[in-house]
Amino acid sequence: DIQLTQSPSSLSASVGDRVTITCRASQSIRRYLNWYHQKQGNAPKLLIYAASSLQSGVPSRFSGSGSGTYFTLTISTVQPEDFATYYCQHSYSSPRTFGQGTKLEIK
Amino acid sequence: EVQLVESGGVVVQPGGSLRLSCTASGFTFDEYTMHWVRQAPGKGLQWVSLINWDGGTTHYEDSVKGRFTVSRDNSKNSLYLQMESLRPEDTALYYCVRGARGDGTKEFDYWGQGTLVTVSS
Numbered sequence: 001d002i003q004l005t006q007s008p009s010s011l012s013a014s015v016g017d018r019v020t021i022t023c024r025a026s027q028s029i030r031r032y033l034n035w036y037h038q039k040q041g042n043a044p045k046l047l048i049y050a051a052s053s054l055q056s057g058v059p060s061r062f063s064g065s066g067s068g069t070y071f072t073l074t075i076s077t078v079q080p081e082d083f084a085t086y087y088c089q090h091s092y093s094s095p096r097t098f099g100q101g102t103k104l105e106i107k
Numbered sequence: 108e109v110q111l112v113e114s115g116g117v118v119v120q121p122g123g124s125l126r127l128s129c130t131a132s133g134f135t136f137d138e139y140t141m142h143w144v145r146q147a148p149g150k151g152l153q154w155v156s157l158i159n160w161d162g163g164t165t166h167y168e169d170s171v172k173g174r175f176t177v178s179r180d181n182s183k184n185s186l187y188l189q190m191e192s193l194r195p196e197d198t199a200l201y202y203c204v205r206g207a208r209g210d211g212t213k214e215f216d217y218w219g220q221g222t223l224v225t226v227s228s
Contacts, residue, residue, distance in 0.1 A: 032212065034214070034215060043202060043218035043220055043221060044215075045218075049212065049214070049215075050212045089152070089154075089215065091212065091215075095154055095168050098153065098154065099151075100151050101151045
């Protein structure tokens with residue numbers, strides 16, 4: 001099974017900061033990598049698919065990059081509504097797996 | 108508007124059985140692979156199972172293989188998860204999630220609100 005490792009596990013930031021979360025795969029997944037965020041009490045929301053494609057309706061301050069085994073999610077200017085837990089997930093094969101999550105907190 | 112509505116979650120004793128349902132609307136259900144994803148209280152996301160558009164292909168996470176069975180009824184726009192031999196570690200919020208359309212790469216773009224399964228004596 002493909003393992004995904006996110007870093008950091010938690011992150012403190014201020015509104016307006018630029019933040020980057022990384023996701024490393026245990027083997028190449030080409031560009032089959034997606035990013036989600038989840039706010040307390042809500043279902044996850046797709047932000048980025050296929051490593052760098054912005055999901056419809058998602059603000060352009062979110063961007064993704066990478067291929068193979070190394071991927072990043074960047075928020076260019078953190079907004080108050082961005083404080084949440086972020087997950088990466090691969091769609092390269094079954095079983096699909098998720099990273100362990102990165103909690104973005106207010107500094 | 109795409110909607111996925113799960114039902115069937117209850118409190119069940121260890122070793123018990125349960126069937127979850129998900130009713131889809133707002134899209135052509137039989138064109139999409141569908142998934143179940145779960146989240147234990149306070150924990151991260153765990154993929155559980157997928158079923159392709161016609162039910163001919165299914166996959167499962169290792170810990171549920173042989174105990175859970177995913178199925179669908181395209182005439183009813185419905186997805187199911189039959190859960191047997193339930194264990195306390197199966198306690199979680201179970202989400203119904205839309206997968207890819209045909210050979211498309213975009214998946215998990217719509218999620219239900221989840222149905223809570225609690226396995227406890």
